[in-house]
Amino acid sequence: MDPLEFKPEYKRKPIRSYVIRSGRMTDGQKKAFASQWQTYGVSLFDGMQSLPQLFGRQAPVVLEIGFGMGDSLCSMAVNEPDKDFIGIEVHPPGVGCLINNAAKAEVENLRVYMADAIDVLDDCIPDNSLDRFQLYFPDPWHKKKHNKRRIVQPPFVAKILQKLKPGGVIHMATDWEAYAEHMMEVLSPFTELDNQAGEYCFSERPEYRPVTKFEKRGERLGHGVWDLLFTKKESE
Template identity: 55%
Template sequence: MDARSNMTDTHTTDDDATTGPESADAPLHRRGIKSYVIRAGRTTQAQTRGLMDVWPRLGLNVADGRQDLDALFGRRAPRVVEIGFGMGNSLVEQAETHPDSDFIGIEVHAPGVGKLLDEADKRGLTNLRIYREDALAVLEQCLPEGSIDTLQLFFPDPWTKKKHHKRRIVQPAFVELVRSRLAPGGRFHLATDWEAYAEWMAEVLDAAPGFANTADAATAPYVPRPAFRPLTKFELRGEKLGHGVWDLIYRHDTAPHEAP
């Protein structure tokens, strides 16, 4: 995913001191504050085809309400949800490479949704569904508790300026919502090319109840880039510019822990 393809580029250094995440009891939704900015843009003929012709078959809406995922896909299989898939290249590749899993993508950027739908149709994929909605609304209103095996959040906007940190999607309330939707043993996989945001993610997840970091002691809190996460165009461009990338994978851990 390249989540920032539907967001403004905020890679700046002015006013970049890190402030802490919100408290765990902060409201999940702050009216008027979003973790994304929708860019204006024209759609290509292929993207329009995806939005018009393929959407009725693969598209989902929050108004559809709570989903029975077994009925939706016609089977019981591992379920992967990706938030902010950008132009969809990585998600399509995953769905094609792993036909025994089912995938749900969430994205607000119309050209990206159209491109993914067009490509999924051309490849004949049946294990993929798409929301063009706010991810928080989808998680809260559409996906049942304990229904997700993996939730992916790759390269969300880091909102680097201190005054914008409240816009970061990774906050304690969001993480608790993710935990409630993960099945026991399910994984929350995050990736970012902004080190300060990686540290923020680790701080939030390490403090969150019900999560265990899967990293080895030698690399903790980060894991080497897993082979199953396809390289995005955004990431390849960053590599050429010498940007680092930090992956974090946390497991929904319901096992009791001994007191220190």
């Protein structure tokens, strides 16, 4: 597929939690699409996946929505070789960067969708198949009139719960305090979830989540970061 014509895949037009940013791909990212997409890329239109078949083994599966340029996701795939990782992102430069770096690091436990996350969850990810779900630093849509665009809403959490195995973990992180509070207010009422830190408490950053350059810069400026870790209860 021509990397210059590579576009995110969509099936429907709901209110979206993102906008497609214009961004110029580097030569390395273009080459990665041309040479590595067949290794790492998965199409929305491939339909429902058997995850063991997709990765060629039986292993815990971690799914991340909105991985940006993919540095932390690539690091996690390298540092946790016992797990398989699925990344979903709509921005071609970020996808190109991730698969380029993954190829350089000879990562084998990573697959990538460049599509709308809701479409992927609905059409490609089996129920009760994920061991961890990750959403790091999503767009906070901080203006009140834009709050409805935030991806973290009750129907979204219900959808993630459906895809998680019992004992699976929802991990969210944000550097916007108001959005952290919104996440807490959305997650806490779900009786199927346990807050690992205790009721209405935020968690310490787990070791597996790398500190990004963006996060380090924010810390130097005195910005906070809030992690939320909720576990899906085992079936009774």
